Amino acid sequence: MSRKLLEKTYFKALNKVKAKNIVKDNVSLEDNILIINNEKIDLNKIDNLYVFSVGKAGFSMAKQCEKILGNKIKDGVAISTSRGKLKYIKHYTSSHPVVSKKSIKVGEKLLKKVKQLKKNDYFIFFLSGGASAVIEKPIDGLNLEDFTKISKALLVSGIDIKALNSVRKSISQIKGGKLANEIKANGKVLVLSDVIGDDINTIGSAPMNNGKFEHKIIGNNEIALKASKKYIESKVDKTKILTTTLDKNSIDATKYIKQKIKKYDEKYDSFCLLIGGETTTNPKGNGKGGRNQELALRLLLEKVVNKKISLLCAGSDGIDGNSDANGAFVDNDIYKKIDELKIDAKKYLENSDSNSFFKSLGYDFTIGITGTNVMDFIIVIKER
Template identity: 60%
Template sequence: MSKEILEKLYFKAVNKVKAKNLIQNNISLKDNILTLVDTKYDLAKYSGLYIFSVGKASFSMAREVEKLLKDKITGGLAVCLEEKKLKYIDTFKSSHPLVTKRSFKAGNLLIEKMSSLSEKDLVLFFLSGGASAMVEKPIEGLSFKDFEKVSTAVLKSGVDIKVLNSVRKSISQIKGGKLASYTKAKCLTLVLSDVIGDDLNTIGSALMYDKKVPHYIIGNNKIALKEAKESIKNKVEKTKIITTKLNKNTKSAAKYIKEIVQKYDNNYDSFALFFAGETTTKVKANGIGGRNQELALRLLEETQFSENISILCAGSDGIDGNSNSAGAFIDKDIYSKIKKMNLDKNEYLKNCDSNTFFKKLNYDFTIKATGTNVMDFIFVLKIKRS
């Protein structure tokens, strides 16, 4: 029962920041007047309207914009992870989480299309998490092999997203706002944030973050968690969004979460606590897993929670590390199952093999890619058992 409630909370949060809701809540068109958030643009003043979209939510964003704007769209490009087509916007399938030669081709395609536009054109550029790996054009003289070595080493080092993207910008011809310099068109960027504090200098390695390009944040983890919180507030004694800026390694995060949970456990008979952000981890072995499942494993290592508490740690994009799972569950019953199966959680932790551990117990949270990304969620639920 607890797993089902946690899963519902997860999808409440994720669905709030999916493309359909984000587009409907932030974009409208009436009598040729395009309204983006709270700003109006008269399309009659522009020769063409072009849509560009990059990131894990790229295809779904572009698809929903097509449904809204239809033949008002002159053209554009969606660099996405799906092998799908759109009516008015070209698509190109790229790669994630590692930069590949497809990322290079995607970068060149973006530059080619954006460079062809004039100052009389209007560009809506949709940016979401994953863009950093999906499009790239390295600095002159840096071969693909050398670029791959640098980016892979940094990705596996455990550094946070700001450091990771700082390195990416330094070896790129399009990141850090450089992509905006390739076009004369009037550009507007709409952002689905996947970084701590919605830092526009970090999201997607700031492809279009130039002072001449207005940016609108249309989705983030705060919006997502508020929706989940609202959905359960009448079913528990206390609801609380603890943080949307969790930014610790998995070991420190587990300790922090444990302390918060114990405090609420001592004071309330039932509650729902919400955490969001992005933990970090160092990949030291060749197991299968990701930071969310490792966090769940460390929470198991940290303490045994009281009888009525259950937890879900999961990535909002439906993907965790190199596994096919989004995350993992914890509840009181898991401890007896671990004992019965004689599993050594520390051994799995050492081998970076958290997914194998939770799959054996049937406590993995495995779903399809969600088509959105606002970092990671930790839901903690305490309900009275009947």
């Protein structure tokens, strides 16, 4: 039952911040009045309505917006890692996590389109995590090869997302509000946050944040975990969202989680601990894995689970590092399998090969790309 309960708790969080729900909750149409976060825009008083949507959730957010607004949308551009066609908005598939020729090509298309907007037009701009890579136009004088070298070095450096995006902005003609500088029309930016503290200067490297346009967070880790809490709290004695801003390296995060599990295990017969945020890791060796699977492996080695306690560490975007998994489970039964197969967990950790470890034991959590991204979920459940 423990794995099923962990999965159900995870999906309650994930579904709350899927594009269909967050767009539906924040965009509506009554007669010819566009309503965005309770603000009303009379479409009779504008010339054209444009919709832009960029990031991992770019396609799914644009698709849901089309369902709501239909032919009220004059034009627009959506850029994501997904494949698919839209009716009123042009959709382009781009690359992630490294900027490619595709990123630059579609970045140029986006720039060209936003420059066409006139003063009496109006736009909705959906921004989600991953925008830093899916759209790009390097500064003049910097070619793709050099840009790629810088980007790859940053990705494997282990630095946090804020520092990463700061460097990205300095070598871009789109990031850091530079895209917004090209827009003459009025509009609103609706944000699906994938960063600690929902800092709009960091999300997607802030292409629209030049101080001119209002940004509204419509989906984040806290909104997601509150949905999990609502679901699980009737099934255990105590439910607690410990944090939605976990920002530690995997070693320190392991110590933090171990300490919290011990505290609640001593006090409650059953509980659910919900932790959101993003850990960092320094990859070694040539293995497959990601921060969530590495964290799960470290927690396994610390023996934080028992017959009643199990856990899941997983991303919300469906991708964990360079693997096809999203995360991993840990429960008491896994130790029997490790002994039976004579597997050395420490060696997998040393080679940053957490995915191969969990996959060989049937403990990987693989669900595919989710179309959303609000960082990671760590769920610990003690059953009665």
